[in-house]
Amino acid sequence: MARQCADSRMNGRSTVIRRSDRFLDGLTQVPAVTFVSHVHPDPDSLGSMMALSHLVETCLGKPTRLTCDGLISRAENRAMVDLLNIPLVPIRKVEFQEGEALVMVDSQPGTGRHTFDPNIPIYAVIDHHDTKGNTDGVPFVDVRSGLGATCSVVTSYLIEQNVTVPPRLATGLLYGIETELSGYPREASELDDIALLFLYPLADKDLLARIRNARLPQRHFECMLQALQSSFIYDRLIISWVNELPQPELAAEVVDFLIRFEEVDWAVCAGVYKDKLVLSVRAAVEDAQAGEMLRQVVGTMGSAGGHDRRAGGTITLPSTAPSAIENVQAELRRRLLKALKIDECRGQRLVSKREILQNLQS
Numbered sequence: 001m002a003r004q005c006a007d008s009r010m011n012g013r014s015t016v017i018r019r020s021d022r023f024l025d026g027l028t029q030v031p032a033v034t035f036v037s038h039v040h041p042d043p044d045s046l047g048s049m050m051a052l053s054h055l056v057e058t059c060l061g062k063p064t065r066l067t068c069d070g071l072i073s074r075a076e077n078r079a080m081v082d083l084l085n086i087p088l089v090p091i092r093k094v095e096f097q098e099g100e101a102l103v104m105v106d107s108q109p110g111t112g113r114h115t116f117d118p119n120i121p122i123y124a125v126i127d128h129h130d131t132k133g134n135t136d137g138v139p140f141v142d143v144r145s146g147l148g149a150t151c152s153v154v155t156s157y158l159i160e161q162n163v164t165v166p167p168r169l170a171t172g173l174l175y176g177i178e179t180e181l182s183g184y185p186r187e188a189s190e191l192d193d194i195a196l197l198f199l200y201p202l203a204d205k206d207l208l209a210r211i212r213n214a215r216l217p218q219r220h221f222e223c224m225l226q227a228l229q230s231s232f233i234y235d236r237l238i239i240s241w242v243n244e245l246p247q248p249e250l251a252a253e254v255v256d257f258l259i260r261f262e263e264v265d266w267a268v269c270a271g272v273y274k275d276k277l278v279l280s281v282r283a284a285v286e287d288a289q290a291g292e293m294l295r296q297v298v299g300t301m302g303s304a305g306g307h308d309r310r311a312g313g314t315i316t317l318p319s320t321a322p323s324a325i326e327n328v329q330a331e332l333r334r335r336l337l338k339a340l341k342i343d344e345c346r347g348q349r350l351v352s353k354r355e356i357l358q359n360l361q362s
């Protein structure tokens, strides 16, 4: 099928083969395109899948599918899916067809962040994570670790192809970029700002406000209270041990809050979710290489990765007996202190036991 998008190579303005041209050129013969991302897809994953699906449908007229690996439980992310009507197919229900192209966004193969069959060939990987996956044999790879968001990469594809961006899509992309850039120091590049400037006039700001301020269930507040009551300071590191995470994405919300504590440079949350210890890390210093640090700390106990100042991972618990969890926590604490060159010391509570008890009595 002929390409239906404006192609500046044809009008003599440019002889450079742009990445979006190469991406689309490789899909002209396929019957359909399916998009995948990492487990518990976040706004950057969702916005990227929405944008590429729109690009493929508009320029090539091919059918597309957006998939969801694992649950989406964070309130804002659920609101994004509902309010923007993002049509997601659970990955375990997807039957891959012969010849269909698989496109992976905001993640890379072999990083322990997917549950689908790793033998299914992938056509494209578009990502911005520092953690390198195995992209050998993947025909189209666009990985830019200097970028704040994968949504910025795919927005540049939409701009290059001169595709009309409907408000719903602009809102998804804007929120995807915004959630990736909200930390400090701000991990962003010029391309992220170009994308934000392009998207802002097109986005539905009321919808955006509803997504940002999604209503929260009671267990969210219970979890935050427990996280604060079990946070321990070791020099410039704070670790929060959460016994029971109501949903895995809450670990990230805990560290986003704790990293603002002025007396630490590192915040770690390790929360128990089912048979796993879910880890989230934030750093308040530049050149922290948090993703690499956590990957080395976790080692063969699980999988981990991320960016310079933000990282995540999971450790599979040998058993959910309290003693088994305590052993894993002790090992993790020991390795974290060593990796961050902090002398073995007793952790100081963020909130003292006396204050916790006093608050209960008043």
Ligand SMILES: [Mn+2]
Pocket (backbone or CB within 6 Å): 044, 045, 106, 128, 148, 149, 150, 180
């Ligand atoms: Mn991302």
